Amino acid sequence: xxxxxxxxxxxxxxxxxxxxxxxxxxxxxxxxxxxxxxxxxxxxxxxxxxxxxxxxxxxxxxxxxxxxxxxxxxxxxxxxxxxxxxxxxxxxxxxxxxxxxxxxxxxxxxxxxxxxxxxxxxxxxxxxxxxxxxxxxxxxxxxxxxxxxxxxxxxxxxxxxxxxxxxxxxxxxxxxxxxxxxxxxxxxxxxxxxxxxxxxxxxxxxxxxxxxxxxxxxxxxxxxxxxxxxxxxxxxxxxxxxxxxxxxxxxxxxxxxxxxxxxxxxxxxxxxxxxxx
Numbered sequence: 001x002x003x004x005x006x007x008x009x010x011x012x013x014x015x016x017x018x019x020x021x022x023x024x025x026x027x028x029x030x031x032x033x034x035x036x037x038x039x040x041x042x043x044x045x046x047x048x049x050x051x052x053x054x055x056x057x058x059x060x061x062x063x064x065x066x067x068x069x070x071x072x073x074x075x076x077x078x079x080x081x082x083x084x085x086x087x088x089x090x091x092x093x094x095x096x097x098x099x100x101x102x103x104x105x106x107x108x109x110x111x112x113x114x115x116x117x118x119x120x121x122x123x124x125x126x127x128x129x130x131x132x133x134x135x136x137x138x139x140x141x142x143x144x145x146x147x148x149x150x151x152x153x154x155x156x157x158x159x160x161x162x163x164x165x166x167x168x169x170x171x172x173x174x175x176x177x178x179x180x181x182x183x184x185x186x187x188x189x190x191x192x193x194x195x196x197x198x199x200x201x202x203x204x205x206x207x208x209x210x211x212x213x214x215x216x217x218x219x220x221x222x223x224x225x226x227x228x229x230x231x232x233x234x235x236x237x238x239x240x241x242x243x244x245x246x247x248x249x250x251x252x253x254x255x256x257x258x259x260x261x262x263x264x265x266x267x268x269x270x271x272x273x274x275x276x277x
Contacts, residue, residue, distance in 0.1 A: 009062055017049035022056065027064040027217040028210070029057060029115070038072030041079035042128050044088070047102040050132070054109035064221045065213040066113060068136060069120040069206050074145070075129025078103065093251070100247055103128055103160045110135040111165070111232075114225040116216045120209035121145050122202070131162035134169065134195075137228065138212060141187040141196040142205035153182040154266060155259030155274075159246035164239035169194050 012024040021032045031053050033040055042050075057066055079085065088099030110117060110132065117136035119125075125133055125147050133139050133147075141147075149166075151158045158179050167175040174193050177183045190196035200208035216224060253259055257277045265272035 012062075014056070016053045016056070017045060019046055020049040020053050022053055024060070024063055027062065027221065028067065028213045029060070029063040029065070030067045030069065031057075032069055032071060033075065034071035036071075038123070039076045040070040040073050040129070041076045041081075042103070042132075043079040043082040044084040044099065044102050046079070047106045047128075051102070051106040051109045054106070054113055057113055057115065058109070060115075061221075063115050064219070064224055065116045065118065065216045067118045067120055067206070067209045067213050068110070068132075069209065070122070070129075073123025074119065074121045074125040074133060076124055077127025077129045077150075096251060097247065100251060103131065104247055107131050107135040107160045107162065111161075114228060116213075116224065116228060118209045118212055120205040121147075121196075122205050124148075127151060128160060131158075131160040134162055134165040138197045138209075139190070139195065140198040140200055140205050140208040140212065141190055142200045142202050142208075143187050144202045145187055145205070147178075147185045147190055147195060148182060149179050150182050152180050153262065155256065155262030156253045157246065157249045159243075159250040161239070161243040161246060163246065164236050164243050166195075168235045168239075 009026060012022075014022050016022065019033060019035050021034070023030050023032075031050075033046070033050065035041070035046070057063060085099075088096055091099065116138070118138040118140060119133040119136040121133060121139055121141045122145055125145065127148070127150055130147050130149055149158055163175070163179065166179060170178065170193055178185065178195070185193065185195065187196060187199045191199045198208050198212060258274045261274060262272050
């Protein structure tokens with residue numbers, strides 16, 4: 001008898017750039033993001049490669065479930081040292097706006113998948129990393145891992161179309177604590193708040209995600225896909241309508257004096273002095 005999620009179909013392995021690997025066995029696919037440094041910050045090209053992995057999966061009718069994980073840590077968020085992001089920030093506004101599509105396009109590609117998606121989270125999951133994780137259907141979080149959205153304390157708004165997704169999971173009050181106050185959530189708190197769906201021992205998030213994936217993979221694939229779509233539309237009917245401008249809001253806030261002051265205060269380890277400008 002075949003194990004859940006297994007079939008006679010030969011395993012498929014492929015890569016998207018240097019840091020994103022995909023392996024599918026039966027109805028379960030796994031995507032691993034690994035920059036080899038245990039931090040997994042998202043460079044511009046990494047965002048595009050993770051988007052491309054999701055677009056590949058969007059055409060894959062063999063898989064019912066996709067597990068997304070990061071080697072060492074899920075992701076430290078956008079790579080502020082990425083030369084491509086630095087270059088994009090110096091371009092005219094039209095070019096900047098185009099470059100800053102990479103993050104929201106990545107998240108949207110994962111959110112649009114018909115397969116059930118499960119993020120296996122070890123270590124840190126920060127900023128854009130958390131935006132990617134909440135684009136998935138489930139989050140399995142290991143002891144010792146933590147979640148945080150530091151954008152607003154650093155003078156920027158939270159973008160990548162993540163606000164409706166976070167609010168649907170947490171409700172408005174807790175969403176404000178996470179997004180506006182930049183609360184750091186450990187695994188127990190994330191589970192209590194509803195941001196994580198399973199808690200695992202340290203180092204066992206991927207095993208926990210695989211176990212949940214096997215439950216889904218044993219189900220009829222067509223009914224699974226259609227049911228996921230119905231639930232998502234019910235949960236976030238106005239998601240796009242309330243977030244389509246967040247990329248422009250991000251571009252606006254990251255050019256303010258308050259944003260520069262927030263970064264300076266962070267680097268100098270002092271309280272910030274904000275003026276509203």
